[in-house]
Amino acid sequence: MTVWREVIGQEPALAILQRAVAHPESMTHAWLFTGPPGSGRSVAARAFAGALMCPTGGCGECRECRTAVDGTHADVDLVATEGLTIGVGSARELVQLAARRPSVGSWRVIIVEDADRLTEHSGNALLKAIEEPGSRTIWLLCAPSVEDVLITLRSRSRHVRLRTPPVEAVAALLTDRDGVDPAMARYAARAAQCHVGMARRLARDERARIRRRQVVTMPTRITGVGDAVGAAADLMAIAEEEKEHSLTERHTAERGRLLQLLGADPAARTQPPHVRSQLAAMEKEQKTRATRFIRDVLDRTLLDLLSVYRDALVMRTGAPVAIVNEDNLDTVGGLARALTPEGLLRAMEAIGTARERIDANVAPLLALEGMAVSLILPR
Known part of the structure; x- marks a missing residue:
């Protein structure tokens, strides 16, 4: 067992990282991990941090390996935002961290899991620290692609590209x-x-499997404008249900802890001004978190939907490629018979456009309705 055991299907990237661990005298002080969703960018970054902290280069068993991977090591700082962006204030805190020498290990490692969420201002706040880091500081930035990261940051980082594992x-x-x-x-x-x-x-999670089946069986039911509007509403309802299931209890607990910390009475009809201001700030943060959560759920849902049209195109053209939805061949076959290859490509483009619009802050339901109208099957 080694610290790399969960970095699967990434042999070329592993060779680069293991060589860097073995030769610390030539260490690069800023790294950029990119790869498609699910490729394990943050997993690889944490494993790299563990190997750097480990006396034997990544045994996976020692305290240094374990604490570095789970983010509790004194010299490993992990940034994983739940908001839409990483603000200037957070970036300045990281700059201060980067200036400190490691306390127990050989390196101070700062992992930014969502470097693509750095704004121009927050990225510029980090620039000097990444351009001229401390002699024992290493930055590990993670993003879907190099194009998602500010050019000033990516040009100063060594790129490690991850791929989709088999x-x-x-x-x-x-x-x-x-x-x-x-x-x-x-x-x-x-x-x-x-x-x-x-x-x-x-x-x-059986609920997750049920929700996915609702999505991947949807395309053959969209035969008119009414069906399209209903399908968009169903997709939005799936995301809202997921949000309620995942965040409501958490947000309620956060509110209770804050009131307890401030010494306020949770049952009071009105709270003192200082308590109200703290609650307002927390609620604003929770609203931002919920917005990002909805976007992330919708993006995963649209990828599931896209996979059905992709499978139909594979089936229609006879391409020697594996089918994703082997358990849903009726829907895949129905689409393959109903649409030409050009029609399937147009549907896939419509789904991609909806993803881009939602990411650009278009009202999700509006983006979904526009997409669903484009998915209406011909009579």
């Missing part, structure tokens, strides 16, 4: 690490399109 590797990880039945593990890995986190959720 289905077999993801299934084996679920079986070995989480004890998932091999058949379920393979289904989840394939349905999640090798996104490790989503595969784990599909394998363990």
Whole structure:
């Protein structure tokens, strides 16, 4: 067992990282990890941090490895925003951290899991610290692609490109690490399109499997404008239900802890001004978190929808490529018969446009309705 055990299907990237660990005298002080969703960018960054802290270069068993990977090591600082962006204030705090020497390890490692969420101002606040880091400080930035990161930051970082791991590797990880039945593990890995986190959720959460089936069986039911509007509403309802299930209890608990910390009475009809201001700030943060959560859920949902049209195109053209939705061949076959290859490509483009619009802060329901109208099947 090593610290790299969960970095699956990334042999070229692993060779680069392991060589850097073995030769610290030539260490690069800023790294940029890129790869498609689910490729394990932050997993690779944490494993790299663990190997840098480990006396033997990444045994996976020692305290340094374990605490670095789970983000509790004194010299490993992890930034994982739940908001839409990383603000200037957070960036300045990181600059101060970067100036400190490591306290117990050989390096101070700062991992920014969502470097693509740095704004121009917050990125510029980090620029000097990344351009001229302390002699024992290493920055690990993670983003979907180099184009998602400010050019001033990516030009000063060494690029490590990750790829989508194969289905077999993801299934084996679920079986070995989480004890998932091999058949379920393979289904989840394939349905999640090798996104490790989503595969784990599909394998363990029946509600997630039910919601996905609702999405992937939707295309053949969109035969008119009314159906399109209803499908968009259904997609939005799935995201809202997911938000309620995942965030409502958490937000209520956060409010209770804040009131307790401030010594306020939770049952009081009105709160003192200083308590109200703290509650307002917390509620603003929770609203931002919920907005990002909705966007992330919708993006994953649209990727599931896209996979059905992709499979139909594979079936229609006879391409020698594996089908993602092997458990939903009726819908895939129905689309392949109803649409020409050009029509399937137009549908896939409409889904991609909806993803871009939602990411650009277009009202989600409006973007979904525009997409769904483009997915109406011909009579």
